[in-house]
Each structure stands twice: as structure tokens, then as C-alpha cells.
Amino acid sequence: MNTKLEAEKEQLEIFLISDSVGDTAQKVINSVLAQFPDLKKVDIKKFPFIDTKEELQQILTDALKEKAIVVTTLVDEKLNTLIADFSKRTSLRYVDYMTPLIDLIQDKTQLMAQQEPRAQYKLNSEYFNKVEAVEFAVKYDDGKDPKGFVKADYVILGISRTSKTPLSMYLAHKSYKVANLPLILEMSLPKEIYDVPKERLVGLVADAKHILRVRRSRLESLGLKGNSSYVDLKRIESELEHSREVYKKLGARVVDIDGMAVEEIAQLIESGNSSIKNQ
Numbered sequence: 001m002n003t004k005l006e007a008e009k010e011q012l013e014i015f016l017i018s019d020s021v022g023d024t025a026q027k028v029i030n031s032v033l034a035q036f037p038d039l040k041k042v043d044i045k046k047f048p049f050i051d052t053k054e055e056l057q058q059i060l061t062d063a064l065k066e067k068a069i070v071v072t073t074l075v076d077e078k079l080n081t082l083i084a085d086f087s088k089r090t091s092l093r094y095v096d097y098m099t100p101l102i103d104l105i106q107d108k109t110q111l112m113a114q115q116e117p118r119a120q121y122k123l124n125s126e127y128f129n130k131v132e133a134v135e136f137a138v139k140y141d142d143g144k145d146p147k148g149f150v151k152a153d154y155v156i157l158g159i160s161r162t163s164k165t166p167l168s169m170y171l172a173h174k175s176y177k178v179a180n181l182p183l184i185l186e187m188s189l190p191k192e193i194y195d196v197p198k199e200r201l202v203g204l205v206a207d208a209k210h211i212l213r214v215r216r217s218r219l220e221s222l223g224l225k226g227n228s229s230y231v232d233l234k235r236i237e238s239e240l241e242h243s244r245e246v247y248k249k250l251g252a253r254v255v256d257i258d259g260m261a262v263e264e265i266a267q268l269i270e271s272g273n274s275s276i277k278n279q
Helices: 004-009 022-031 054-066 078-091 099-109 120-139 146-150 164-172 191-195 206-221 233-250 262-271
Strands: 011-018 042-045 069-073 093-094 156-160 177-183 201-205 253-256
Touching: 011 022, 011 054, 022 042, 022 069, 054 078, 069 078, 069 262, 078 093, 120 146, 120 164, 120 177, 146 177, 146 191, 156 164, 156 233, 164 177, 164 262, 206 233, 253 262
Parallel strands: 011 042, 011 069, 069 093, 156 177, 156 201, 201 253
Antiparallel strands: none
16 A cells, blocks of 8 residues: 555556547546545546547557556447457556446346437537537647548638637637648648548638738747748748648638638638638
């Protein structure tokens, strides 16, 4: 048994894997951790919206490397079987909050579970759709996970400081699942973007001088000097030209954001207004 001093030094890693937001498991974990007041160092990593074996396999591998405890709320039988098999082959420790109770109810009632993720949220779908959309926007912000593109209602593209993230979050609060991708001259597009239907792709453009002002303001807020290529007007013009070429290639709708608030841009995207043009 660890002493209090040892408990204060020990780091507990928990991986929370869910096919939804993960708030169900989070509440249970918080209740359990409250029983261990001497445990000061706890790192809970959340993995929401997990619905493929490939994603799950990578998370389990990382959990094993970090010697983490895995907590799951998955209703897909195939995903739960994958975890069980992985645990048997390795030293992974995990707890499944869903399957044991589902099995008991099936055995008692002779009814089969639907295995439908997020079924518990149907009674208040508007609120929970919004929560899911916000989680989605955070997970798939800034192109950090291209696998989210095909799951998104909209994928927003644009060079730096074209309001991609604020726009994504605003649309998320209206229950749209939005991913965004920064366009950088020296970087090729991720292959996943070509699988997105063109009607879901929205490209943002602006006047180069507007972008320059915004970037300078951003650098000043960070206490940095504005003498890099990031605030070079010719560079910005090249970035914008490149972005228009990308939009044309992908068939993306284009929005000129000059003088527009995030709310106005979002309204254009939602409505399919004629001021959004196909290049």
C-alpha cells in the first residue's frame, strides 16, 4: 500500500474513450477520484467521437506506452471486442462502463441493444448536438486531424488570420460539425480533403492589406516584432493567390470576409447566398 507521500508523487494517467462527448464517463471518474484525496497528479486525456478500429487501435497503443488506465463508454460491440482482445494480449488495464450492464439487460429482457452511439441524448437533442459540435470543432481545428474532414458538415479553408477557428466555433454553437484547414504555401493538401463533397468546402479570402493589419496586430499582442515573412505583403498576396487556386481545384465555395463579422459569414454559409460563389 502506497504511503500518502508516495501517492502525492505518483502520476495517474487515464484515457477516456467515447463514441460521443465522454461526459458520462467523466462524471463517474470524478466521483471515483474524489475517494482518493491524496492523489494529486491525475492526467485525464479524452478521446471523443471514436468510431473506427484504426483510431481505437492507435489510442490503445499510446495508452499502453504511457501505462494509462483506459475507461470506455462505447456501444459498438466490435470496438469493445477489440479492446478486450488487446487487453488480453498486453498489460493494458481498462474498464468498460457500458457492456456489462447492456449484457445484463439483454439477458434479463431478451431484448437486443441497438448499439447506437449517443442514444441517451435524444430527449434533449438540440443541447447535446451543440455540445458534440463544439467538441468536434475543437478536435478537428487547424487541420490537426484530417480524418475529421469527411465527418464534417463544413470544412473551412483559408490562410492564416482569415477567422477559420472563430467561424468554426460559431457554427458549432449552431450545432454544425465543422473542421478547418490552414493553407500554407510550402505544404501540400492532406489527401483526405479530396474525399469531401465540394458543397461542404468553404474557402475564405480577404484583401491582402486587411490580412496584413490583422497579422501585425496578432504579433503585437504576443509581444513580437513584425519583421518576418508572416507580415510581408507580397508573401500574403502569394498566399491568397495560392488559396484561390486551391478553391478552384477543389470546387469550394468562396467567401470574401472583408468587412464582415463572423455572424455574417456564418449566415452566408448556412443560407447558400449568391454572394458565395463557386470558382
